[in-house]
Amino acid sequence: MQFGGINYLAVLVAAAAGFGTGMIWYMVFGNAWMKALGKNQEDLKPKPAPFIAAVLCQLVMAFMLAGLIGHLGDAQVTLTNGVLSGALVWGGFVITTMIVNHAFQGASRALTLIDGGHWLAVLIVMGAIIGQFGA
Template identity: 50%
Template sequence: MTFSGINYFAVLAAAIAGFAVGMGWYAILGDRWIAALGKSREELLPDGKPPVATMATSFVAELIMAWMLAGLIGHIGVASVSGGVIIACFVWFGFVATTQLVNHRYGRLPFSLTIIDAGHWLAVLVAMGIVIGFIGA
């Protein structure tokens, strides 16, 4: 397996799209997410905004995720919007949703938190799949 044929512009664009989707997701569901965590906004955001290091970590993680998704889409040979969405959904269902479910159950976290977090990653992966499928893996 080689990663030499990956379209790195598509990877960067997909990571940016995924990050933007995440910002929108938590802008809408942030208060419910905080409540499900059992924390206060002040505890999580003492300065009123997310720490820069946390945001940078998130973006780097999404770059890696987009790179892996592009590699998978390219190697499977389904570099189209529909192919990107399908592969993204398979990755989410097989790896992301399952690990979120297990980790949240062991942590005895509310199921509402599992739905919010797993839904976020589904939206991120689908956005990435669309971008990678459109631009080309």
């Protein structure tokens, strides 16, 4: 299942798990998220385009994370290093970008915490799966 050093099964499972993590996250924090966003359910009627974008972006994210974890070397591709890699990517790139964007957009801190927490959970889950399966 590997081609060019990427375990595509791990990428697919990680992407699906990341999407599932988001579903669970926003089921739990959905009301607080809508309040922080200043929207209600009527404003956010489900449309297919955001879900399609989410699935495609989860695949890209899992693929890129697998590439990064794979660069550690075969002996270092572990569950622990996968989780750590996901957390480091989040801390170095994801939450920092979100904080800047949300600051300029005037978004609430609550929105940044909810959305940022979601991406931390997604990257940790993806990293764990990729680390366990092998990049």
